[in-house]
Amino acid sequence: MKRPPGPETELQHMNEKIKIGISACLLGHPVRWDGENKEDRFITRTLGNYLEFVPVCPEMECGMGSPRDSLQLQGDVENHRLMTRKAGIDYTEPMEKWAEQKVTELAGENLCGYIFKSKSPSCGMERIPIYPEKGRAEKKGVGIFARRFMEAFPRLPVEDDGRLHDPKLRENFIESLFALKRWRDISGPPQKMSHLIAFHTENKLLILSHDQKIYREMGKLVADGGSLPAKDLFDQYEAMLVHVLGLHTSIQKNINVLMHMTGFFKKDITAEEKQELLDLIEKYRTGTVPLIVPVTLINHYARKYGQTYLQAQTYLHPHPVSLKLRNHA
Numbered sequence: 001m002k003r004p005p006g007p008e009t010e011l012q013h014m015n016e017k018i019k020i021g022i023s024a025c026l027l028g029h030p031v032r033w034d035g036e037n038k039e040d041r042f043i044t045r046t047l048g049n050y051l052e053f054v055p056v057c058p059e060m061e062c063g064m065g066s067p068r069d070s071l072q073l074q075g076d077v078e079n080h081r082l083m084t085r086k087a088g089i090d091y092t093e094p095m096e097k098w099a100e101q102k103v104t105e106l107a108g109e110n111l112c113g114y115i116f117k118s119k120s121p122s123c124g125m126e127r128i129p130i131y132p133e134k135g136r137a138e139k140k141g142v143g144i145f146a147r148r149f150m151e152a153f154p155r156l157p158v159e160d161d162g163r164l165h166d167p168k169l170r171e172n173f174i175e176s177l178f179a180l181k182r183w184r185d186i187s188g189p190p191q192k193m194s195h196l197i198a199f200h201t202e203n204k205l206l207i208l209s210h211d212q213k214i215y216r217e218m219g220k221l222v223a224d225g226g227s228l229p230a231k232d233l234f235d236q237y238e239a240m241l242v243h244v245l246g247l248h249t250s251i252q253k254n255i256n257v258l259m260h261m262t263g264f265f266k267k268d269i270t271a272e273e274k275q276e277l278l279d280l281i282e283k284y285r286t287g288t289v290p291l292i293v294p295v296t297l298i299n300h301y302a303r304k305y306g307q308t309y310l311q312a313q314t315y316l317h318p319h320p321v322s323l324k325l326r327n328h329a
Contacts, residue, residue, distance in 0.1 A: 017052035023117035024055035035067040062098035118162035205315035292326040
């Protein structure tokens with residue numbers, strides 16, 4: 001198997017887009033209950049430059065048509081049905097049957113993630129209102145298809161369009177997509193130890209920025225990897241990778257990584273350059289500048305002083321700079 005290009009080349013010159021599933025209405029398809037769409041232009045016009053979308057509309061695909069009577073979850077948290085609001089038609093069984101078939105179909109798409117439509121009784125991933133016979137609705141439901149999808153693909157990063165408006169959630173989700181794509185590119189077949197070591201080496205600081213304890217556990221797994229069958233080793237590593245990427249970074253975690261990288265320049269960097277970098281890290285800590293500012297300077301020093309280890313670290317370029325995901329303070 002040919003080794004994929006290094007992270008910087010891969011992000012700048014990606015030939016193959018990352019394939020993800022998505023609620024069709026978010027792409028501008030007129031499939032909503034009222035015949036309209038919910039196009040999200042960040043998704044279609046920005047992420048669309050890097051992602052290949054597999055559109056899904058549960059209502060249309062299980063035969064409801066558009067426009068149609070709108071749907072809601074009725075009952076209680078433990079036992080609820082998918083019902084039309086006006087006519088009271090129960091679509092629970094048709095939707096469940098369709099969802100079971102759909103996840104089987106999507107298993108062949110090699111998806112790296114999914115973006116759901118928020119607040120949808122079929123596609124919403126959380127806080128969907130469940131309307132009891134009497135009293136107020138409880139926002140404790142999950143869309144029927146979304147639930148089935150997440151159960152079928154527990155290792156795929158998922159988000160909804162509403163949560164993607166949060167800069168930190170957006171960055172974490174998109175970072176996970178790119179990381180999972182890089183992992184898919186090297187994880188075989190054939191599953192070679194050299195590929196795993198190279199991947200882990202390039203992603204060490206990215207992993208560290210999410211959780212130090214798991215970073216150490218993953219390092220030990222790779223170090224002891226020769227004692228395991230390749231299939232088991234790669235499966236365990238993937239499970240840990242997905243888990244750690246799901247743990248959000250923080251200012252303090254990022255500062256720990258930035259300070260760690262600063263140590264690589266101690267033999268080369270001038271006193272003025274070191275102070276400039278430390279000043280920017282402090283400004284990042286106080287929220288004066290966004291993460292991209294100290295990261296850009298470290299990238300510059302890594303090139304200037306020939307720090308090839310740092311240049312290869314995906315932490316410094318986990319996703320295309322044009323997405324501006326690290327530009328929020």
